[in-house]
Amino acid sequence: MTETTNSTLIPLSPSAEKIVVVGAHTQLGEQIIQELEKRPEVKEYWVVDLHSPKKRAYQKLRFIQLDLIAPGADATLAEELKKIGASCILHTALKNNPSLNWVYAHELEVIGTLNLVSAAKAAQVKKFILCSTTAVYGASPKNPNYLTESHPVCEKACSYFVKDKIEAEKQVLKILNEAPQITVTLLRFCLIVGPRSHNYFTELFRRSVVPTLLGYDPLMQFIHERDAIRALKLVLYGDHPGVFNIVGRGVIPLSYALRKAGKWSLPLWPALAYPSIQSLWNLQMVSVPARLLDFFRYSWVADGSKASEVLGFEAKRSSKDAFLEFAKSERIERMSLSA
Amino acid sequence: MEARLQVKDQRLTEESSPEEVKVPEAQAELEPTGSRSAAEEASPHQEDFDETKRILDQLGKELDEFHARPRDYDRKRLEGVMREFIHQLKVILADTGALARIQEALEAESSGLRSFFQKLPKIFRAGDVDDWGLDREFELAIKPFFDFMYYKYFRVQVEGVQNIPHEGRCLLVANHGGVIAWDGAMLKLALFDEHPARRELRFLVDDFVFYFPFMGSLMNRIGGVRACPENAERLLRQGEVVAVFPEGIKGISKLFKDRYRVERFGRGGVIRLAMKTKSPIVPVAVVGAEETYPLLFKSHVLARPLGLPFIPFTPLFPWLGPFGCLPLPTKWSIRFGPIQSFSQFSSKDLNDGILVNQETEKLRELIQKMLQDKLITRDSVFF
Structure with missing residues (x-):
């Protein structure tokens, strides 16, 4: 107990005085708000979103209603930020799920980030954090087994879901040249799993039959949602500029994950799988468009050693443990303790 | 609580x-x-x-x-x-x-198809893997087959396996041969069965394999890792024994008339790797592998739509269909040469192209000479 008490509370850096969370309904945004609510030193924090988080009553939350893609949103936001004297912006408003309405998704992720970045520069915040994903490296048989932060992102990504993330990252990394006094942290999370997480992977695994590609059994990497939040807290309360992969230790093959979760896999011949999954996606019967199937075919495992060296972040649960925990909670969700 | x-x-x-x-x-x-x-x-x-x-x-x-x-x-x-x-x-x-x-x-009492699948032998389902995708249970499950190939089919003879250090990193550099490369698997078995420390071998596999169904994940489960400098460096820093075949595709696509003529060693990546990580190199001469599939001619044009590097034509393939994939039962011998240290080089030498080239050529000649020595003394290809 004594050793844990020393390392528990990360001291608040001055840049974390006035935190503005952008995006309250994403899996990370929702959970970080709850963390901020618990933290005693944080007197109040601001949330920018289209709809206020209604899930429960938040005591310290100050809500700013704003549509990030509305014309002139950057100026309005800059005004608001100046009024608050915001010191830190946590940008979590990137979509967890690919959307059928990809035009809107593109507007939100790319133009929304652009507006947010210009507002942040105008309001002279001290810190800007973006939550991205390791999917930006792209899945390819040419990837090394462990992708480091210096590996170039996959420019030729064919999925809009990934393309928009890359664009958003670029907008944020531009700050480095244009306003070097701002601490820019870019976190790339691998697949986040857990009972509260909702993304395309967890949605896929909440079905009893999971489509796979015949003959391909890639190594998958997971991080538990609580570990993800721990990493986020580290960079939120302290100052750590740079790009970091936030991943769990180790890997598990997709087929092992399927077996452990007690799912049926439906192996599809790749040439057949892409069009059939695409048509199912158009009918919204699967959570993954065909263009994301490469992520269930080739390797895209990222290396988390930079995060452990610089941030001192070690995931408490390995990829395997995180996945097993998710699988267990997923099973209990299916058991009907109806209310 | x-x-x-x-x-x-x-x-x-x-x-x-x-x-x-x-x-x-x-x-x-x-x-x-x-x-x-x-x-x-x-x-x-x-x-x-x-x-x-x-x-x-x-x-x-x-x-x-x-x-x-x-x-x-x-x-x-x-x-x-x-x-x-x-x-x-x-x-x-x-x-x-x-x-x-x-x-x-x-x-506990659920039966039916699902539990039937759960009881399937290990070969059909993936188990726990290590950081590189090596599945030890799977490996043990398929080992009997490779044992048969090693002891009965190719009757592999091993010399100088004690040259490999008992612990710590080491790079094995071998000649590459045979259209379906059995030499990686045989090297792995040689190290596992005949080395006193039962060392585990990782081998680097060319990219194109990972594009294909089954092959990529199969290679991955038995210790194959995609051949790229990042992977090799990481493996060596972890203290593994890594086998590389610097001839690459040029090696496995050698025509029968060119057998045992060691091709150019890529662009010197092996030497750079050894210098950078200060790993010793053990040269390996594999005799027998290059006669398993006597390649008469090859077609690059036909292979392109399939995504293969080339399509082989051997006396058996493609005329006999799947039977053409059987290797000829040649007698193999694997010879591990003296250990070569690269610790005298500094990081400056990495960028010295001429030096790297010289060292690469030296290593290639060493392996060529080891092959020649063995070829002269052997009596027959099959016995």
Whole structure:
């Protein structure tokens, strides 16, 4: 107990005085708000979103209603930020799920980030954090087994879901040249799993039959949602500029994950799988468009050693443990303790 | 924990008589807020219990409100809290491991297709893998087949296996031959069965394999890793024995008339790697592999639409169909040469192209000479 008490509370850096969370309904945004609510030193924090988080009553939350893609949103936001004297912006408003309405998704992720970045520069915040994903490296048989932060992102990504993330990252990394006094942290999370997480992977695994590609059994990497939040807290309360992969230790093959979760896999011949999954996606019967199937075919495992060296972040649960925990909670969700 | 559970019980009883609810104070006594974050890191379940307590608080408040003004109350709010509460209970069940036990009990007598698949032999299902995708259970399951190939089919003879260090990193550089490269698997077995320390070998596999179904994951499960400098460096820094075949595709596409003529060693990546990581190199001469598939001619044009590097034409393939994939039962011998140290080079030498080239050529000639020596002394290809 004594050793844990020393390392528990990360001291608040001055840049974390006035935190503005952008995006309250994403899996990370929702959970970080709850963390901020618990933290005693944080007197109040601001949330920018289209709809206020209604899930429960938040005591310290100050809500700013704003549509990030509305014309002139950057100026309005800059005004608001100046009024608050915001010191830190946590940008979590990137979509967890690919959307059928990809035009809107593109507007939100790319133009929304652009507006947010210009507002942040105008309001002279001290810190800007973006939550991205390791999917930006792209899945390819040419990837090394462990992708480091210096590996170039996959420019030729064919999925809009990934393309928009890359664009958003670029907008944020531009700050480095244009306003070097701002601490820019870019976190790339691998697949986040857990009972509260909702993304395309967890949605896929909440079905009893999971489509796979015949003959391909890639190594998958997971991080538990609580570990993800721990990493986020580290960079939120302290100052750590740079790009970091936030991943769990180790890997598990997709087929092992399927077996452990007690799912049926439906192996599809790749040439057949892409069009059939695409048509199912158009009918919204699967959570993954065909263009994301490469992520269930080739390797895209990222290396988390930079995060452990610089941030001192070690995931408490390995990829395997995180996945097993998710699988267990997923099973209990299916058991009907109806209310 | 007991105290907390008590709180929960207390709350549950209080729900039936919500007029007397005075919870916040009771909780404050039990657990000062300051220690909360400290305790949260101490045990992963603490967070769950805190969360539950919070929801119960809220439930109490909602009930208070309801009893104060039952007519104006919006019941949807209460339903929302109840739903959240049930979700939280499920989370706790999952997190504390109670769920696994419930699941076990429920599945104990389940039969049918699913349990049939669960009982399938290890070959058909993936197990636990290490960081590089090597599945040791799977490896043991298929080892009998490779044992047969090693001892009965190719009758591999090994010389100088003691040149490989008992621990620490080491780079094995071998000639590459045979259209379907059995030499990687045989080297792996030679090290595992004949080296006193039973060292585990990782071998680097060319990119194109990973584009194909089954082959990529199969190679991965038995210790193959995609050939790229990042992977090789990482493996060596972890202290593994890594086998590389610097001839690459040029090696396996050698025509029969060119057999045992060691091709150019890529662009000197092997030497650079050894210099950078200060790993010793053990040159390896594999005799026998290059006659398993006597390649008469090859077609690059036909291979292009299939994504293959080339299509081989041997006396058996493609004329005999799948039987053409059988290797000829040649007699193999694997010779491990003297260990070469590269610790005298500094990081400056890495960029010295001429030096790297010279060292690469030296290594290539060494392997060529080892091959020649063995070829002169052997009696027959098959015995």
